Amino acid sequence: MSPHISFRGVTKRFPVKGTEFTAVDGIDLDVARGEFLVLVGPSGCGKSTLLDLLGGLTSASEGEILLDDVPITGPGLDRGIVFQQYALLPWRTAQGNVEFGLEATGVPRRQRAERAREFLNLVGLTGFEDRHPHQLSGGMRQRVAIARSLAYDPAVLLMDEPFAALDAQTRESLQDELVRIWQRTGKTIVFITHAIDEAVLLGQRVAVLTSRPGRVKEVVPIDLGDRRGTGDPRSSPEFARYRHRIWDLLHDEVTRAQQLEKEVVGR
Amino acid sequence: MTALLEARPATRTTPVAIRPQRTRRALDALLTGVGKSVAIVALLVVWEAAPRLGLVDATFLPSFSTVLGAWWDLLVSGQLLENTQASLARSLAGFGLAVAGAVPLGLLIGWYKPVATVLGPLLEVFRNTAALALLPVFVLLLGIGETSKIAIVFYACTWPILLNTISAVGGVDPTLLRLAKSMNLGGFRLFQKVILPAAVPTVFTGIRLAGAVSILVLVAAEMIGAKAGLGYLINASQYNFAIPQMYAGIITISAIGVLFNQVLVSVERRFTSWRVPVGA
Incomplete structure (x- = not known):
């Protein structure tokens, strides 16, 4: 079976003050259908650039990204993005925000309301349909955003540090929920984070990126056993082992990233 | 204990x-x-x-009760109503035209960034030119009739609305624009579903400013050449040394200003109810 998403020598350069800045360099990576892949890397390693490329918001300087063997040339509703800052329309209710994505796909009005309710239910927000974003907590807002992305049924879910702005408890419960949703919907998920725990907990594979320019340092397969188990996976010895492994891989990169930042500031 | x-x-x-x-x-x-x-x-x-108490000369500042009495007489004689009607008609006509013209224009200018860049300095010059300084020009070109008065109100109201609308379009949350882009939402639909609703609060700030300006400018215009209107009433009363009547005209104008602002505030609330915590 061919991979669902395939990065082939993807490089992205930005012009900065007359010179060029390489954000990501020669990324080769395959994501299988229905896989949960986590990209983890130090700040400024081009994680978000990779996601923008996948979303079709920018185009690669070199190489290409294939989605179902077809190169990505622009944005499309076959990919749903969940942003860190929720990106909810403040003038719409939770229901209206989920319907927003459905309007874009041209789902008939009556079906829209029904589908929106169904997906709000999936993320556990039944009873909150008529609330505006400012009446919801951060965790609930992100749930609405997830429901919105799922409702128009994209093949791939792209998540850009979606839980970074949440408090620890909310983050944990949303992580568990996301795994449950992923298992139920069977979507391919590409998840970006800088948190090692989150990467180990969520990913079937974790791709560790190097600091500037972003390259794939190593892809670590994660096996925590049955994820539907009732125990706390965060406290298992395997979890600690994976966590340490990725910490090791990241450690040098973080130091290097800090060095680079100092150089930039000191210039 | x-x-x-x-x-x-x-x-x-x-x-x-x-x-x-x-x-x-x-x-x-x-x-x-x-x-x-x-x-x-x-x-x-x-x-x-x-x-x-004789702290001020009662001839130049009659007591509040005297002014209220004069106000009541003006109301009974129908003079107050006549002049208020004349003023409101001009004010609302100029204000309405400005809203109808400046909001769409502002949306267009704000949406096409190059246009905003080119027109920006020009708008800045106009905005900082006191509308009343141009009153003689308006009178010169349009005569002293209704046209010049409505025109000056229209002119003065245009700038706050136009500038606020332009900045409203420019100030739309970039995350929402990224979201719309990721959903392949473009052109008209992006405008209708994202930009326009996001711009409403800032546009209303401009409209409220314009509401205050419309009365401010009109009264001054009516003092220069008019046969009716509250500005005329104030000015004529002063000439005829009917000082209580003059103050009656002034408090009527304040009341209208406050009332107009309240109306605009409640309209704004209706349109932007999503910003105010409901029942919280």
């Missing part, structure tokens, strides 16, 4: 605890009401007392 208080049965403390809470809430409402009106009441008291 404390031991005695603590020893009271719980059943008795519950209703006692509720009653002071309710009274406190009523007291709070009363206090805010008093707090909000205290300054105005103080002003009126000083206005009433100063001429009576």
Whole structure:
């Protein structure tokens, strides 16, 4: 079976003050259908650039990204993005925000309301349909955003540090929920984070990126056993082992990233 | 003492605890009401007392009750209504035209960034030119009739609306634009579903400013050449040394200004109810 998403020598350069800045360099990576892949890397390693490329918001300087063997040339509703800052329309209710994505796909009005309710239910927000974003907590807002992305049924879910702005408890419960949703919907998920725990907990594979320019340092397969188990996976010895492994891989990169930042500031 | 208080049965403390809470809430409402009106009441008291105590010349500043009497006479004679109607018609016509013209224009300019860049400095010049400085020009070109008065109100109201609308379009949350882009939402639909609703609050700020400006500018215009209107009433009363009538005209204008602003605020609330926490 061919991979669902395939990065082939993807490089992205930005012009900065007359010179060029390489954000990501020669990324080769395959994501299988229905896989949960986590990209983890130090700040400024081009994680978000990779996601923008996948979303079709920018185009690669070199190489290409294939989605179902077809190169990505622009944005499309076959990919749903969940942003860190929720990106909810403040003038719409939770229901209206989920319907927003459905309007874009041209789902008939009556079906829209029904589908929106169904997906709000999936993320556990039944009873909150008529609330505006400012009446919801951060965790609930992100749930609405997830429901919105799922409702128009994209093949791939792209998540850009979606839980970074949440408090620890909310983050944990949303992580568990996301795994449950992923298992139920069977979507391919590409998840970006800088948190090692989150990467180990969520990913079937974790791709560790190097600091500037972003390259794939190593892809670590994660096996925590049955994820539907009732125990706390965060406290298992395997979890600690994976966590340490990725910490090791990241450690040098973080130091290097800090060095680079100092150089930039000191210039 | 404390031991005695603590020893009271719980059943008795519950209703006692509720009653002071309710009274406190009523007291709070009363206090805010008093707090909000205290300054105005103080002003009126000083206005009433100063001429009576001979602190100021009652000829030039008649007491508030005298002014109220003159106001009542003007109302009964129908003069007040006639002049208010004349003023409101001009004011609303100029204001309405400005809203109808400047909002769409502002949306267009804001949407096409190059246009905003080119027109920006020009708009800045116009905005900072006092509208009343141009009044002679308007009179010169349009005569002293209704046209020039409506035109000057229209002109003065245009700038706050236009500039606020342009910045409203420019100030749309970039995350929302990224979201729309990721959903392949472009052109008209992006405008209708994202930009326009996001711009509404800032546009309304401009409209409210324009509401105040419309009355401000009109009254001044009516003082220069008019046969009716509140500005005319004030000016004519002063010429005829009908000082209480002059003050009656002035307080009418303040009242209209406050009322107009209140109307605009409540319209704004209706359109932007999603910003105000409902029931929270």
